[in-house]
Amino acid sequence: MSSVSTALADSAIMLRRNLKHTLRNPLVLFNAILFPIVLLLMFVKVLGGGFSVGENYIDYATPGMLVMAVSYGLGSTATAVNDDMTKGIINRFKAMDISRGAVLTGQVVVTTARCLVACTAVIGVAFAMGFDPDASPLDWLGVLGLVVLLTFGASWLTVALGLAAKTAESAGLATVPLIMLPFLSSAIVPADTMGAGMRQFAEYQPFTPIIETLRGLLAGDPSGGDALAAVAWCLGLALLGYVWAVSTFKKRA
Numbered sequence: 001m002s003s004v005s006t007a008l009a010d011s012a013i014m015l016r017r018n019l020k021h022t023l024r025n026p027l028v029l030f031n032a033i034l035f036p037i038v039l040l041l042m043f044v045k046v047l048g049g050g051f052s053v054g055e056n057y058i059d060y061a062t063p064g065m066l067v068m069a070v071s072y073g074l075g076s077t078a079t080a081v082n083d084d085m086t087k088g089i090i091n092r093f094k095a096m097d098i099s100r101g102a103v104l105t106g107q108v109v110v111t112t113a114r115c116l117v118a119c120t121a122v123i124g125v126a127f128a129m130g131f132d133p134d135a136s137p138l139d140w141l142g143v144l145g146l147v148v149l150l151t152f153g154a155s156w157l158t159v160a161l162g163l164a165a166k167t168a169e170s171a172g173l174a175t176v177p178l179i180m181l182p183f184l185s186s187a188i189v190p191a192d193t194m195g196a197g198m199r200q201f202a203e204y205q206p207f208t209p210i211i212e213t214l215r216g217l218l219a220g221d222p223s224g225g226d227a228l229a230a231v232a233w234c235l236g237l238a239l240l241g242y243v244w245a246v247s248t249f250k251k252r253a
Contacts, residue, residue: 031076033118036069037125043188044129053190059133062126063214064187066143067207069118070151071182074158075175077111081162082171104159104245111155112148119147134220142217142227149234150210154178156241163248182207206233 043065044058053060084103123131135143158175165171184202185191191202202208209229216222 032069032073032114033121035072036065036118036122039068040065040122040125040129056130056132058126058129058131059219060215061188062122062131062133063218064182064185064211065122065126066119066147066214067150067185067187067211068182069122070115070147070154071179071207073111073115073118073151074154074178075172077107077155077158078162078165078171078175079168081107081159082165082168085163086167104249107159108152108155111158112151115151115155116147133218135218136220139217139220139222142222143214146210146213146217146227146230146234149231149238153234153237153241156245157237158241160241160244160248163245181205182211185211187211206237209233 040061043061081104158178161174162171165174184198185205185207186202187207191199191208193199194202209226210233212223212226213230216226
């Protein structure tokens with residue numbers, strides 16, 4: 001069997017293992033799938049009437065909720081990676097001659113799958129609440145591609161944070177900035193309605209161009225400038241996370 005096919009087979013084994021861990025942990029499922037829906041209901045039904053965004057608030061909020069669904073699925077990944085590293089699981093895998101890269105790839109793939117399920121659930125609930133996008137099939141394909149790219153990049157960065165942390169608790173805390181950043185973006189209200197300082201931060205942080213690109217795609221009017229910035233941020237997160245994760249894994253495993 002070639003090294004490539006061996007690595008793919010090992011990655012499939014790690015993916016199945018991580019998926020089983022996810023399904024057996026109700027808290028992970030809640031944070032990844034149910035909590036984004038709770039946020040959507042809270043912001044639209046409880047707070048949405050207080051925001052003036054120039055359109056139906058559910059249409060405005062849904063793209064931001066998709067990004068929040070991604071960010072809320074990251075904490076458990078960092079903790080799981082750190083558990084494997086600090087509790088000797090990696091050493092057992094090494095004794096079984098499992099590809100080292102498969103351990104990391106399995107975590108990234110299962111996180112991506114979990115976040116896609118969460119995003120699908122958010123979209124479904126949004127439609128039930130009156131979400132009315134003007135996106136064409138091509139626009140929807142762009143939404144899917146951008147969400148996958150964001151999740152892929154954020155997953156690698158989360159894996160790197162989990163590997164670098166000394167304990168599972170600190171690994172979970174390390175993902176808090178990624179979870180909080182969507183709240184400080186244009187996810188809930190337009191950036192230009194914020195006060196000085198916060199407005200500039202919201203405009204130039206990674207999640208705002210991603211959210212605005214999703215918003216444009218769902219409205220059937222994608223913005224080229226935002227799209228380029230969004231893709232650049234996603235690729236940057238993926239590259240940073242991958243290089244950091246591989247480097248840390250080689251040092252500690």
